[in-house]
Amino acid sequence: MSAPHSQVISLLTRRAVLIICCALSYVTHAQDGWQGAKQEEQQNLRNELQSPLRQKLPLLPQQEARQPDQRQTGQAEHPERIQDSFAQQPEIFKGQSLVAALQAFQKAGFPLVYGTNLVNEQQVLQRVPTATSAEGALRELLAPFALTLKRVGEHYLVVRAPGKPDDSPVITERSSQSGSLRDDQLMMEQVVVTASHYRLGRDSEQVSHIMDRHTLDVLPAIGSDPLRSLHRLPGAATQGISSKLRFRGGEGDDTGILVNGHKLLQPYHVRDFQSLFSAIDSRIADRIEVYSGGFPAQYGDQLSGLVLIDSINPEHNVIREVGLSVFNTSLFSAGTMGRHNSGKWLLSARRGNLDLILDKQYGEPKYYDLFVEIGFPVTSTSDVSLNALHASDQVVLSTETDPVEDEISVSQVNNTNIWVQLDQQWSDNLSSNTSLSISRLDLDRDAINNQEDKLFGEVSDAREISVSGLRQHWLKRLNARHIIRWGGEYQRLSARYNYRAAVQYRGFYTDYQSITGDVERTLKRRIKGENYAFYVSDQWRINKRLMLNYGARWDRQTYTDVGSDRSMLSPRINVNIRHSPTTDFSLSWGRYYQSQEIANLQVEDGLSRFHAAQRSDQAIIGVRHALSKELSVRVEFYRNLITSVMPRFENVHDPIALIPELEPDRVLVAPARGRTWGMELSLTRNADDQVNWWLSYVLSRAEDEVDGVWESRGWDQKHALQAGILYENERWQLSAALNAHSGWPATDLLYFPDATEDDPALIIGLRNRERLGMFASLDVKLARNFQFKSGTLHAFFEVSNVTGRKNECCTDYTLEESAAGSEYLDSAREYGLPRLPALGFQWKF
Numbered sequence: 001m002s003a004p005h006s007q008v009i010s011l012l013t014r015r016a017v018l019i020i021c022c023a024l025s026y027v028t029h030a031q032d033g034w035q036g037a038k039q040e041e042q043q044n045l046r047n048e049l050q051s052p053l054r055q056k057l058p059l060l061p062q063q064e065a066r067q068p069d070q071r072q073t074g075q076a077e078h079p080e081r082i083q084d085s086f087a088q089q090p091e092i093f094k095g096q097s098l099v100a101a102l103q104a105f106q107k108a109g110f111p112l113v114y115g116t117n118l119v120n121e122q123q124v125l126q127r128v129p130t131a132t133s134a135e136g137a138l139r140e141l142l143a144p145f146a147l148t149l150k151r152v153g154e155h156y157l158v159v160r161a162p163g164k165p166d167d168s169p170v171i172t173e174r175s176s177q178s179g180s181l182r183d184d185q186l187m188m189e190q191v192v193v194t195a196s197h198y199r200l201g202r203d204s205e206q207v208s209h210i211m212d213r214h215t216l217d218v219l220p221a222i223g224s225d226p227l228r229s230l231h232r233l234p235g236a237a238t239q240g241i242s243s244k245l246r247f248r249g250g251e252g253d254d255t256g257i258l259v260n261g262h263k264l265l266q267p268y269h270v271r272d273f274q275s276l277f278s279a280i281d282s283r284i285a286d287r288i289e290v291y292s293g294g295f296p297a298q299y300g301d302q303l304s305g306l307v308l309i310d311s312i313n314p315e316h317n318v319i320r321e322v323g324l325s326v327f328n329t330s331l332f333s334a335g336t337m338g339r340h341n342s343g344k345w346l347l348s349a350r351r352g353n354l355d356l357i358l359d360k361q362y363g364e365p366k367y368y369d370l371f372v373e374i375g376f377p378v379t380s381t382s383d384v385s386l387n388a389l390h391a392s393d394q395v396v397l398s399t400e401t402d403p404v405e406d407e408i409s410v411s412q413v414n415n416t417n418i419w420v421q422l423d424q425q426w427s428d429n430l431s432s433n434t435s436l437s438i439s440r441l442d443l444d445r446d447a448i449n450n451q452e453d454k455l456f457g458e459v460s461d462a463r464e465i466s467v468s469g470l471r472q473h474w475l476k477r478l479n480a481r482h483i484i485r486w487g488g489e490y491q492r493l494s495a496r497y498n499y500r501a502a503v504q505y506r507g508f509y510t511d512y513q514s515i516t517g518d519v520e521r522t523l524k525r526r527i528k529g530e531n532y533a534f535y536v537s538d539q540w541r542i543n544k545r546l547m548l549n550y551g552a553r554w555d556r557q558t559y560t561d562v563g564s565d566r567s568m569l570s571p572r573i574n575v576n577i578r579h580s581p582t583t584d585f586s587l588s589w590g591r592y593y594q595s596q597e598i599a600n601l602q603v604e605d606g607l608s609r610f611h612a613a614q615r616s617d618q619a620i621i622g623v624r625h626a627l628s629k630e631l632s633v634r635v636e637f638y639r640n641l642i643t644s645v646m647p648r649f650e651n652v653h654d655p656i657a658l659i660p661e662l663e664p665d666r667v668l669v670a671p672a673r674g675r676t677w678g679m680e681l682s683l684t685r686n687a688d689d690q691v692n693w694w695l696s697y698v699l700s701r702a703e704d705e706v707d708g709v710w711e712s713r714g715w716d717q718k719h720a721l722q723a724g725i726l727y728e729n730e731r732w733q734l735s736a737a738l739n740a741h742s743g744w745p746a747t748d749l750l751y752f753p754d755a756t757e758d759d760p761a762l763i764i765g766l767r768n769r770e771r772l773g774m775f776a777s778l779d780v781k782l783a784r785n786f787q788f789k790s791g792t793l794h795a796f797f798e799v800s801n802v803t804g805r806k807n808e809c810c811t812d813y814t815l816e817e818s819a820a821g822s823e824y825l826d827s828a829r830e831y832g833l834p835r836l837p838a839l840g841f842q843w844k845f
Contacts, residue, residue, distance in 0.1 A: 325840025529559020
């Protein structure tokens with residue numbers, strides 16, 4: 001990154017840090033005064049609930065459904081006492097089993113019903129509830145295990161949290177009255193029968209990474225971006241600048257982002273400069289599931305990975321949060337509504353603060369996003385939810401400060417996703433999910449690059465993308481060991497492109513081999529077409545040790561005008577073998593297609609037609625072993641063969657250029673095929689105490705075959721190390737995360753001073769034959785909770801790249817003249833993100 005690039009990024013945070021530092025001292029004294037006044041009142045309530053939770057309670061029989069005793073058949077005898085006791089003594093829950101906590105609620109008089117098919121003593125509570133009501137505390141305790149409350153008359157049932165058809169409730173009103181489901185049916189739904197599936201939640205025993213909503217808040221991540229938190233996963237390749245995800249050698253657009261089942265259309269801020277941040281507020285996420293490969297047939301049109309985000313199910317009381325940090329100003333609120341609080345609503349609004357802290361000479365990046373969800377039951381067996389995500393950018397960026405030179409990009413982007421979902425429980429064994437969606441992306445970009453000794457160029461880029469769709473999923477339980485899923489999707493797509501560019505090259509830029517003269521490019525095109533998809537899969541537990549998940553998917557695209565996109569069949573099979581109670585084996589093979597997204601036609605590089613869909617054949621072998629109750633190890637081997645690779649354009653010397661299509665180092669990469677392979681080793685400690693950590697090492701390669709020669713992809717990293725540690729108690733949170741990997745490939749520029757007009761002086765060398773220096777970044781975050789009578793203040797301070805390490809990202813070439821008058825080519829490495837401190841507050845009330 002050039003000096004102006006580095007200054008742009010480093011100045012993002014300097015001005016805001018000093019403004020709010022003095023607030024910490026004030027709130028500390030105020031908190032101590034209020035807590036002293038409440039100490040005596042809390043002591044009087046301590047013994048009532050502490051005793052039932054501290055004693056060890058026996059596990060109930062497997063088929064027994066807990067029913068309230070005679071005292072619990074109506075309203076609680078002292079609901080205000082239950083509420084106050086749980087509010088004043090939340091810390092007594094941490095470290096207890098979920099069974100013990102639920103029994104304590106029953107003994108205190110809460111009308112609660114649960115079955116041991118969903119609740120057992122192996123489920124240990126890791127967090128302290130913050131709710132001020134008994135119902136709210138219960139919902140918080142149940143949420144990490146994908147459970148929630150459902151009110152039936154005067155009682156509350158513990159059921160599975162609503163979600164996709166495969167997550168449909170096990171205990172319905174009818175089944176709760178007749179008894180719980182059998183254990184083998186429960187295991188059918190809990191076991192993840194796919195390799196490379198990482199569920200970010202503490203409820204799953206099948207994954208190696210545990211990062212629930214709470215952990216996402218604790219981890220250091222620039223701008224509290226949830227996608228940046230996922231860069232901590234094994235197989236992710238990043239230089240820390242972009243929020244996009246590259247898994248296992250795939251490109252940034254090869255990973256799909258789904259919120260509540262809907263695939264978002266390019267959910268990024270500052271899209272035209274490395275997609276700096278995602279448009280997703282981490283606070284809306286209840287859990288995040290990540291596939292870095294091997295995902296089932298239900299998901300398609302994606303080559304490398306999937307990120308599945310489910311929104312939170314709020315408690316009875318309204319959640320309200322106001323946040324202020326260097327990167328964002330935010331408002332978050334959620335709550336329940338309707339009869340028996342069976343509906344919910346959720347609101348998140350954020351404003352980026354970069355335009356307030358960035359020096360005006362480097363631009364004014366303004367961006368906003370808004371997420372709204374409203375859900376309510378239509379009948380006793382159906383629920384409707386309305387979701388909307390809107391992101392808006394008004395970005396002005398400049399990298400030149402010389403008064404006679406200008407490099408400015410001005411863009412305005414509006415991105416709207418609206419979808420309505422209907423979840424229907426037709427019977428105990430049949431459920432469906434139906435979704436209607438509309439997505440629209442409007443982009444206008446104008447840019448100018450005026451450098452006296454290099455080039456003069458202008459760009460005007462306008463795009464309008466519209467996608468409307470209908471999707472339906474079905475789930476049928478044939479018996480306790482057999483589940484069939486099927487479904488389909490239809491999309492209507494349209495796009496309008498209006499692109500114009502003109503560039504005149506000057507000085508030594510005219511000596512580049514790739515420059516044959518001035519360029520003028522105009523392209524206008526309107527596109528319409530459809531997407532079709534259908535899938536079927538069978539999940540079959542053969543016995544207690546062996547489970548299969550096999551199926552196939554068929555996709556078709558018509559807007560690409562490519563014959564091979566008219567019929568794409570993707571068979572897939574996943575096998576899970578339970579070798580012992582502590583050891584699982586997983587095997588996966590599948591074919592995956594990804595069409596060129598209608599919003600990604602490469603008009604900026606002169607292409608007016610879409611390329612055929614890419615195809616990847618993936619094989620994965622994994623082993624997971626629990627070394628102890630707290631420590632687990634996971635090893636995975638993968639190999640992907642990619643055929644029909646989509647051509648792409650790369651800037652081989654400066655991949656983060658502000659106006660990349662005008663630069664002379666931009667080259668076409670048209671591989672005949674690609675391949676990625678690797679080994680991932682992960683070690684994770686997830687304990688009941690205050691300290692947890694993770695460590696992973698990855699050995700991998702990502703290559704393209706170009707003109708019969710295998711070349712490294714631009715983000716290939718042979719060795720990668722991820723490590724992190726989390727410490728927390730009732731007040732303090734401390735986390736640190738290390739990301740280190742081999743330097744990414746680089747390309748030389750060769751200079752021949754005696755060249756003629758027909759033999760250019762500057763020739764781009766063999767692609768990716770050199771290497772940048774090793775990348776390493778240590779990020780830390782310190783947070784403190786201040787409890788007041790009217791709410792909680794959460795203050796945090798985090799530093800990205802705390803050591804200030806200079807991580808190489810690019811190479812800058814200039815033609816210099818020596819003292820003797822001869823010309824020579826000078827090169828200098830440029831660097832990525834510097835040390836970035838950030839301070840922020842969240843007021844929860």
